[in-house]
Amino acid sequence: MSHGSPQQGGSPYAPHTDAETAAMLDAVGVDDEADLFDIPDPVAFDGEFGIEPRSEQALRREFSELLAENDDLTEFLGRGHYEHYVPSVVDSLSKRSEFLTSYTQYQPEITQGFLQALFEYQSMLVELTGLEIANCSMYDAATALGEAALLAERVRSADGEVVLVPEILREGKRSVLENYVDGAELRVESYPTEGGTADVDALADAVDEETLFVYAETPTVRGCIEPNLAEIGELADEAGALFCLGSDPVALSILEEPASVGADVVVGEAGVLGLPTAYGMGLGMFACKEEFLRQVPGRLVGASEDADGTRAYTLTLQTREQHIRKQRATSNICTNQAWVALRAAMHAAYLGADGLVDIAEDCVTLARDLAADLDDITGLRAPVDDRHHFREFVVGTDQPAGAIADDLEAEGFAVHVLGEHRLQVCITDANAHAADDLVAAFEEVAA
Amino acid sequence: MSFDTPDDRKYLASHEWATTDEPTRIGISDFAQDELGDVVFVELPDEGDSVSHDEPFGVVESIKAVSDLYAPVSGEVVAVNEALHDQPELVNEDPYGDGWLLEIELDDESEFEELMDADEYADQIA
Amino acid sequence: MSDGPGGKESRTGQNGPTENGREPGRTYDQATYAVSDDENEPLLTEKRSDTVEPGDALPDDLTRDDLTLPNPEEPELARHYTRLSQMNWSVESGPYPLGSCTMKYNPPVTEDVAADPNGAVHPDRSADSIQGTLGLLAGLQDYLARIGGMDAVSLQPPAGAAGEFTGIAVARAYHRANGDDRSEVLIPSSAHGTNFATAALAGYDVVELPSAEDGRVDMEALEAAVSEDTAALMLTNPNTVGLFERDIEAVADVVHDAGGLLYYDGANLNALLGRARPGDMGFDIMHYNVHKTFATPHGGGGPGAGPVGVTEELAPFLPNPRVEATDSGYELVESDEAIENVHGFQGNWLVLVKAYAYIARLGDSGLRDASAKAVLNANYLAEQIDLDVPYGPFHHEFAATAGDAAAADVAKRMLDFGVHPPTTNWPEMVPEAMLTEPTEIESKQSLDDLAAAFNNALGSSEDERHDAPSRTTAKRIDQTSAAREPRLSWQALEE
Structure with a gap:
């Protein structure tokens, strides 16, 4: 190696040559880097981690071989994590290093690009929800729901401490909610569902003066489109509770506008746009009414002007946030999912209203058609719920569901097992090409 | 820099003032508004609420800071400066006049004895 | 990348204007795409x-x-x-020395391995069918445990703040399991605001600890504050001004003797890689900021990941599930004592892959070199700037003071000189603070450029600083009207 190369055996990303290191040590006035560490002997670490450094090639080979251990299954999976095809242009633009390797926009004059992109993302959510305020991301749908319940606790003067959620809420989402409201001493309770959506009469019985927050989803985790949103909103409103609606931007492009059914807050998984299947990684959507502006968790981008009078964007209302308000902040969130939000906005803009509505309508018709095909198979009933469906639906089976799923896996397909005789199947534009093959596999294994 | 400390009112160490004449008005000092910088939002109690001597009753926000507001004297809120909702800058522009925060019905006049007069307060911020 | 010995250093800073009358140091003109005087790139x-x-x-x-x-x-x-x-400024544009943010170079190879389509699996897949995914997660759990000196690791938290929340929830669960009702979390006043917000989120009262004169934990104040109500003490080490808490063993004893737990905030772990481990210092719980220490890209504010490591005693309280290697392959295991979840699924997968790849690329020697060069760079840079640094000896970052100048204005002026400025006005223990963390990725040349930017900004007139920046896409932005009249969407612009 030439004399000018970085030191051997060091970090490949520390550019110092031996000579530069020597000059810098000299300038600082020490002989060795070790002299710069003020670590008492008893707590100094002089062992080895035993981690062998890899070359780029070795690294790529190793990771590729490791991930190749995953079975190559065509997934018909959803229940909160969905895939829609992400166009190449989203990848190529979002991976530009100016976006990918930038930090939070604490110096807005030099980070206008990202700020504008986040402002556009917020605006798209405003359009989709009909609510006036959207933040520039939470971690995922579950944490956004937790934050929404805490928002309710801050903005409602009522003494209520009960957070009402549908009994079919995904377990992991409920668990996160329980965690978030524990410190505020709120109580999470379930209300009954009927046919995959809210049992409105039972909900009416469950709502009382103790109720702080009513949460409903459309589509629900069973893929059912909730037909009674406005009634649920009224129930919440009459009790002085906040009505929080869970959905996603693809579904919202055709389903009832949340503002029109009385939603105070909308949360959900915005990673349905821009994010391919990623083992559950998400993008938490959070939008609410303007009256809650000062209590919104997370970062907000606003428009202002610069010294030349040109429109400019900046993080704003930061006094809500932890770095200023400390223990009285509206949330502890700082790092969020900004880059995923950027990708979601790119994807939405790529599609436009036309493309987005097309995908959403496909989610209805693909699910309807697949359910009909499966229903034709002896030993299967689909959909189990007498509702309109979006992307996914529950399938009843005569044979044990677990055995069917195992057999399908052997045939190259993954579906959800809900219970002894219940499966759930999810179809979107991303796996629709394999729908006929799935039906054929079901015919093999379900009877 | 020197700051106004009018002597028709008395001061709390945390930089709030109360007028000694009726009606009792409460606000923050010239010094306090300068320390905060541009005020962007003021959160105040509602009419009918009570405020207590040396207890927080609201919040004033600038871009980079949030400060609790403490009541110099106790009483029931009879008026809130609604103009601050749209023009929080009044707190900066006229802290002793149009930038007032609350009017209260005084509970106990003797609480004024626990406050600083203008000279004492001027010494504190000198 | 670097000039090596004898390379040209004509850009460096402190020799007065060059022949063409130009100020020394690098300058920068950011792109603008204006359609009118009122507007840059249209919405x-x-x-x-x-x-x-x-x-x-x-x-x-x-x-x-x-x-x-x-x-x-x-x-x-x-x-x-x-x-x-x-x-938009980025690490690949130039120096980004935000203190406590650890803005390293993000190796593209980590992007490539994260993009492997074989890794694009749904979280509800059967464990048997995703042995590669689980193997990768198990490998990362293992590496992080070794690096932190911890016994068990959860990869679920999707960011540092979520890691803090997980850790404090683990402490809460541990105390509850012991029938021990504790109500307070101790936090040094110099700590990042997130620590306070996290403790409050978990339902604890916050007790602020003042710093001692030397900038470290004040042992007397700690002893006075610790009680049977103390659930945990949250600490970074090195602390916010880069100082190693020399008394860390005594601190741990005081907290443990009172029945409390010691929590390590991993924000500053880059200073210690391969040189000291939180587990060896007596910490019971820690989070790792993989988007800092392990070079996963910040993406303009996220996603990050905040894995949490704990001692063996606390392992059962980590959120479900965790990956375990068994004779028959990798399994997802659950504990009855686990806290509730902190993410709807299993966290930010793509970020975790990149972190694992970064650690594997560097290995022992690279990680140790990272901390060495990070600390050397901070010390070298501090030597080259005309600002005072009141606290030392510091490690990977230092808190300089802008003195009579406003730190925020110095920072804005620095933008014109081709660098991003440091974190300003924090921590509060340093007046007009400029918290600077160059990380190991800057060369001597780029540190000299950075120093020139500091010095040129400090040497500018007050008016020049007040009017800065002048070469960025946007000139100084009116923060006040942005907050007084919030306009948070294009719909709001039309009103």
Whole structure:
């Protein structure tokens, strides 16, 4: 190696040559880097981690071989994590290093690009929800729901401490909610569902003066489109509770506008746009009414002007946030999912209203058609719920569901097992090409 | 820099003032508004609420800071400066006049004895 | 990348104007794409939008009336976002020495391995069918445990703040399991605001600890504050001004003797890689900021990941599930004592892959070199700037003071000299603080450029600083009106 190369055996990303290191040590006035560490002997670490450094090639080979251990299954999976095809242009633009390797926009004059992109993302959510305020991301749908319940606790003067959620809420989402409201001493309770959506009469019985927050989803985790949103909103409103609606931007492009059914807050998984299947990684959507502006968790981008009078964007209302308000902040969130939000906005803009509505309508018709095909198979009933469906639906089976799923896996397909005789199947534009093959596999294994 | 400390009112160490004449008005000092910088939002109690001597009753926000507001004297809120909702800058522009925060019905006049007069307060911020 | 010995150093800073009268140091002109004096790159909605009514897939009572969204053609979309990218500073643009943020170079190879389609699996897949995914997660759990000196690791928390919340929830669960009702979390006043917000989120009262004169934990104040109500003490080490808490063993004893737990905030772990481990210092719980220490890209504010490591005693309280290697392969295991979850699924997968790849690329020697060069760079840079640094000996970062100048204005002026400025006005223990963390990735040349930017900004007139920046896409932005009249969407601009 030439004399000018970085030191051997060091970090490949520390550019110092031996000579530069020597000059810098000299300038600082020490002989060795070790002299710069003020670590008492008893707590100094002089062992080895035993981690062998890899070359780029070795690294790529190793990771590729490791991930190749995953079975190559065509997934018909959803229940909160969905895939829609992400166009190449989203990848190529979002991976530009100016976006990918930038930090939070604490110096807005030099980070206008990202700020504008986040402002556009917020605006798209405003359009989709009909609510006036959207933040520039939470971690995922579950944490956004937790934050929404805490928002309710801050903005409602009522003494209520009960957070009402549908009994079919995904377990992991409920668990996160329980965690978030524990410190505020709120109580999470379930209300009954009927046919995959809210049992409105039972909900009416469950709502009382103790109720702080009513949460409903459309589509629900069973893929059912909730037909009674406005009634649920009224129930919440009459009790002085906040009505929080869970959905996603693809579904919202055709389903009832949340503002029109009385939603105070909308949360959900915005990673349905821009994010391919990623083992559950998400993008938490959070939008609410303007009256809650000062209590919104997370970062907000606003428009202002610069010294030349040109429109400019900046993080704003930061006094809500932890770095200023400390223990009285509206949330502890700082790092969020900004880059995923950027990708979601790119994807939405790529599609436009036309493309987005097309995908959403496909989610209805693909699910309807697949359910009909499966229903034709002896030993299967689909959909189990007498509702309109979006992307996914529950399938009843005569044979044990677990055995069917195992057999399908052997045939190259993954579906959800809900219970002894219940499966759930999810179809979107991303796996629709394999729908006929799935039906054929079901015919093999379900009877 | 020197700051106004009018002597028709008395001061709390945390930089709030109360007028000694009726009606009792409460606000923050010239010094306090300068320390905060541009005020962007003021959160105040509602009419009918009570405020207590040396207890927080609201919040004033600038871009980079949030400060609790403490009541110099106790009483029931009879008026809130609604103009601050749209023009929080009044707190900066006229802290002793149009930038007032609350009017209260005084509970106990003797609480004024626990406050600083203008000279004492001027010494504190000198 | 570097000039090596004898390389040209003509850009460096302190020799007065060069022959052409130009100030020393690098300058920077950021791109602008203006359509008028009022506006740079137009908003998407100002280009082209379409309004669509839902078709007949669903009955009308289930659908909205219509939807309006921007609809640029793909070439225009590409230009829009490319222009926005050019109006954005990044690590690959130049130095980004934000203190406590650890803005390292993000190796593209980690992007490539994270993009492996074989890794794009759904979280509800059977464990048997995703042995590769689970193997990778198990490997990362293992590496992180070794690096932190911890016994067990959860990868679920999707960011540092979520890691803090997980850790404090673990402490809460541990105390509850012991029938021990504790109500307070101790936090040094110099700590990041997130620590305070996290403790409050978990339902604890916060007790602030003042710093001692030397900038470290004040042992007397700690002893006075610790009680049977103490659930945990949250600490970074090195602390916010880069100082190693020399008394860390005594601190741990005081907290443990009172029945409390010691929590390590991993924000500053880059200083210690391969040189000291939180587990060896007596910490019971820690989070790792993989988007700092392990070079996963910040992405303009996220995603990150905040894995949490704990001692063996606390392992059962980590959120479910965790990955375990067994004789028959990798399994997802659950504990009855686990806290509730902190993410709907298993966290930020793509970020975790990149972190694992970074650690594997560096290995022992690279990690140790990272901390060495990070600390050397901070010390070298501090030597080259005209600002005082009141606290030392510091490690990977230092808190300089802008003195009589306003730190925020010095920072704005630095933008014109081709660098991003440090974190300003924090921590509060240093007046007009400029918290600076160059990380190991800066060369001597780039540190000299950075120093020149500091010195040129400090040497500028007050007016020049007040009017700065002048070479960025946006000039100084009016923060006050942004907050007084919030306009948070393009819909709000039309009002």
